[in-house]
Amino acid sequence: MSKKHEYGLLIDYEYCTGCYSCQVACAQEYNWPAGMGGIRVNEIIQKLPKGKHYLTYLPFPTELCVLCKPRTKKGLPPACVKHCMSGCMTYGAVEDLAKEMTKKPRMVLWVPK
């Protein structure tokens, strides 16, 4: 692994409720105009057997995500992680987060930067 891509965001999408706090927290932190920002929340509706469906939300880091370097170098969590209402986002070293992923299903690890 290149040292440049050492950190990531772990998302527990079982618990993402689609509150959009991450999206607005990022816009506030970097003063992005509406429509832009480092993270965007997606709604995914899965069709299941027997007429059932499953509703999932998934925050996706965009090309504008800087993994909150100005914050993390001060020891602060990224703005999205700090404000996530369901506490489903974790910032950390990719290797640590990958270990964390083995503990429960419905997790995704993003390495945006």
Next chain:
Amino acid sequence: MATSKTTIHKTTTWSPGPGCHGGCGVLAHVKDGKLLKIEGDPDHPMNQGRLCARALAMTQYIDHPDRLRYPAKRAGKRGENKWERISWGEAFDLIEAKMKKIRKEHGPESMIFNVGTGRDIYAWVCMLAYAYGSPNVMFGLTGQACYGPRLASVATVQGDFSVFDAAQWFPERFDHPGYEVPECMIIWGYNIHATCPDNLFGHWITDLMKKGTKIICIDPRLSWFGSRAKYHLRLRPGTDSALIMGFLNVIITEELYDKNFLEKWTNGAHLIRNDTSKLLRESDLVENGAPKNFVAWDSTGNTTIVWDAAQVAYRDIKATPCVSGEYTVELWTGERIVCHTAWDEFCNEVNKYPLETVEKITGVPADDIKKSATFYAKAKPAAVHWGVAVDMTPAITPLVTGISALWALTGNLDIPGGNVFARFAFDVVSYALPGTKGPIKLKTEEMDKPRIGADKFMPLNKFYWRCQTDMTLDQIFTEKPYPIKGMWIQTAGIMQGLGMDPKKWRSALDKLDFIVAVDVFHTPTTQLADVVLPAGTFLEKDSFRSWWVPLQTINKVMKVDECLPDMEINFELAKRFDPDFKFETLYDLYDDILKPSGMTFKELQEKGWAYPPEGSSSCPYHRYEKGLLRPDKKPGFRTPTGLFELYSTLREEWDLEPMPHHEEPPFTPVSRPDLAKEYPLILSTGRRSPAFFHTEHRNIPWLRDIDPDPILEIHPETAEQNKIGNGEWVWIENWMGRARFKAKLTPVVPEWMVMAAHGWWFPEKKAAEPSLYGMWESNVNQMIPMNEYGKDGMGAPIKHSMCKIYKCQPGEVTHE
């Protein structure tokens, strides 16, 4: 360095701003009087550093170019959007003169004081209305169908309100040693994540789910909870009361109820006369007996025993009251009559709802009802959390009392992880919710007499200190029994949000001589006022929040132009209207209200927040056993009998059905098959958006970006039948009118129902009439009637109307 000038202030959210019912701790970063950033306060026990999208967007809100920044009076006709800037002095003088003229000529009750959702406003609107002398404080929704009815209904049978327990009563929260995580939680008609209403933090439930709580979701829509629920019961809107009867049927048939609670803490053993179908009272047995005392059958002595309501006990403490059976009783007149128990009566009512019947009414498979009810009843502990769907039906009380009976009979009342009593911290009451009285009140009881509807509807008379909204609207037109001449509207949107049948409200406003609107931005409602006053946001005021627990202050962090906090505006006018108004400054009033806490406002402000100690009435658990609920300190509940009333003594006195049951609402395919032929779809509304609080925030770019259009959720198959594609503009139409929405094809709604977003207007569109910010284009309230409220004056059919849908023609849509 620039950053050295930035100061960080701790405060608490409560509108205006995020719009919600507040309570989250925030850190406001301020520099040179400007808000730079807002963050969740990691030390605050309510939100623990987290913060919602609406609060995080405050920088775009506070400094918004469209904010009202100074008082203005109308310069053209109402609705022309012509305004003249005036000073606060001129504004106060003008309002004082106009309102005193109305009071002199027509009486103080001729002024209506209109408030919106539960913000930091009720205490201060009441303060103003009562200082002026009017009892007519109006929550503008038909049947007051939001939250208040739930509280009033619960107060009727259990005295105090109760809510799900997420350890919010303790600063250490889930680490509190007495706390238990609910094994099961019923989420009844609520997508609480989106807006955190009713003084609860929605994501507490997610916290609990991570700790193992399993969900039963009762919702026709596939919500986030529905997706993750152990059981998702997708009922037909408006049939909630049939479903609760099904639940009760299961727990009684399967004997899953707490027999000790039934025998000791309910009025199940009290006798009902077979001849009159009324409760047997001591006054029936003894010539001078008290009518407020009731009678049971004692199996030990094989005779009647009297329940002494004042003592909250049977006269003979060794008696063994029977909860079931028929008994012959001799009255003081010598007549012998047969009686049965209230519990038998309750069971008879419940037996009218076998699960096959409930399945037929609700559309929920009988097997799912049985499994869900069994799971809830066997789970220890189990909690229920309900949303506004329960208020938004005319027969709200028969539904709510059924749900209360469920948590009570399963032994989940005021236990760790159950439904616990929600009392005001330290008994400090400023926002007097239904069932509670605070120090802000009318000078005399006599002054309450003209309150519209209070003589007709006893829940309003006894618990709910508002006028009846539908009757008030009608009275504006009829002027009977007295004319309505003016309206004070404060952070409320009677045109774009609260008002059903808004055309009728529009005409009503024209009948008024004088309208004042206090708000943060111009809205369709403020455009129809004569004077508009600019309110400050929560960052611009000193206030406090005593809505259950904790008790906390809201701290003034900044000032924006000439904006004034709501309470400062009202305080100034209250002093002008009431020559005996006894407070010199707002802080004197705060100190007076805060007295029961033993703290002054300044002392509380230094602490930030305070939790009531163990052993006080506002700290759980088991308070009815410890004598912490009643003013006389006796064990029991704050009800007429002192018991949990499965059979409501008050409702019997009020000539209303004393027990839970189902009533089919007025506009459903079942009650109106004639209408269903033309309007085959169930029209529901009010699904929450995390971006907006009701009508607010459409002008905040970061938030509008999340939810840009008025959305109609349509099932893909229904859309195909109606030849509607995703993202196309469609009309919703019924016998009242039509409005256009953007179709979102999604299986989260059933095929037979559409869900229309509520509260839509377009701040970017033309303010002057006829546009009125485009409020007539996509306002779903145009298809929801007034005057269909419940028998007790509360509740209304807001979430279940009927409609048809069809695609808009080219040229009919001006949105894009």
